[in-house]
Amino acid sequence: MQRIGIIGFGNMGSAIARGLRAQHPGLELGILEPNSEARQRAESELGAISYIDAPDRFFRDCETVVLAIKPQDLDPIADELRAHSTDAALISVLAGTPTERIAAAFDTQRVARFMPSLAASVGKSLVGVAFAAAADKSLRETALTVAETIGRPLEVPEHLMAAITGVSGSGLAYAFAFAHALAMGGVSTGLKYDDALAAAVMVLDGAAEVLRATGEHPLALASKVSSPAGTTIKGLTALERGAFTATVIDAVEQAAHRANELERTAP
Numbered sequence: 001m002q003r004i005g006i007i008g009f010g011n012m013g014s015a016i017a018r019g020l021r022a023q024h025p026g027l028e029l030g031i032l033e034p035n036s037e038a039r040q041r042a043e044s045e046l047g048a049i050s051y052i053d054a055p056d057r058f059f060r061d062c063e064t065v066v067l068a069i070k071p072q073d074l075d076p077i078a079d080e081l082r083a084h085s086t087d088a089a090l091i092s093v094l095a096g097t098p099t100e101r102i103a104a105a106f107d108t109q110r111v112a113r114f115m116p117s118l119a120a121s122v123g124k125s126l127v128g129v130a131f132a133a134a135a136d137k138s139l140r141e142t143a144l145t146v147a148e149t150i151g152r153p154l155e156v157p158e159h160l161m162a163a164i165t166g167v168s169g170s171g172l173a174y175a176f177a178f179a180h181a182l183a184m185g186g187v188s189t190g191l192k193y194d195d196a197l198a199a200a201v202m203v204l205d206g207a208a209e210v211l212r213a214t215g216e217h218p219l220a221l222a223s224k225v226s227s228p229a230g231t232t233i234k235g236l237t238a239l240e241r242g243a244f245t246a247t248v249i250d251a252v253e254q255a256a257h258r259a260n261e262l263e264r265t266a267p
């Protein structure tokens with residue numbers, strides 16, 4: 001990777017720029033961002049080069065360009081830039097926007113698509129990665145390297161991006177809801193909410209770390225902590241009495257269904 005360009009230095013654009021700067025200190029960063037405050041932050045914090053007055057040079061200088069604008073801004077921005085973006089290597093993070101649509105808007109077939117989550121801001125996002133059929137080897141390699149700077153890439157065929165949204169993009173919110181529910185259980189059994197929430201966050205953090213470190217199946221780990229006639233089996237039984245597994249599966253299916261619906265009806 002030599003110079004990566006980023007269009008839109010908002011939440012996602014800045015998370016990717018920070019990840020790139022941290023993991024690849026020698027890399028040059030170019031940005032196209034109309035907001036002067038955001039631009040100055042990118043320049044002073046990350047040493048990024050602004051190309052706001054020279055989009056032609058932006059596309060000439062940057063080997064790969066990350067598109068991190070809002071989906072509703074796609075058409076006006078593409079109309080402004082299309083004259084310079086023919087055959088550019090693009091990585092789009094636009095939710096619900098097919099690679100085909102990005103390819104047509106920017107006049108290039110070299111398109112990768114990311115589905116990250118809010119956890120990109122702390123470098124812990126699962127990043128669904130899909131490629132347009134004509135994406136070349138160099139774009140594929142660069143895209144996976146860029147995805148690693150905000151978390152962990154998972155390459156999938158594009159039709160599975162909705163499943164990634166259901167499990168990961170929206171899944172973060174289910175985990176937040178679970179943290180709150182666990183904390184409320186703590187309150188119900190005598191803890192202060194703040195203490196119970198701190199405990200719940202450690203539970204999620206610890207569970208994730210143990211799953212990663214051991215590589216064991218989640219059910220094998222759950223049965224390890226469930227002693228005969230003990231406390232955990234009582235809790236697990238209560239969860240299943242409330243249809244915990246079926247409810248979570250349903251949540252993922254509903255979110256993925258909605259992601260597909262939004263993608264089909266997008267302008």
Ligand SMILES: NC(=O)c1ccc[n+]([C@@H]2O[C@H](COP(=O)([O-])OP(=O)(O)OC[C@H]3O[C@@H](n4cnc5c(N)ncnc54)[C@H](OP(=O)(O)O)[C@@H]3O)[C@@H](O)[C@H]2O)c1
Nearest residue numbers: 008009010011012032035068069070071093094095117118
């Ligand atoms: N945030 C998430 O957790 C998340 C998760 C998955 C996918 N995404 C996707 O990531 C994309 C960006 O989301 P975000 O949350 O980062 O939005 P955001 O914070 O609003 O960032 C968009 C940035 O693009 C800038 N912009 C506007 N017009 C531009 C132009 N003509 N040229 C260049 N830049 C321009 C905006 O500047 P102004 O502020 O001046 O308008 C803003 O800095 C979206 O498509 C979203 O679907 C986000």
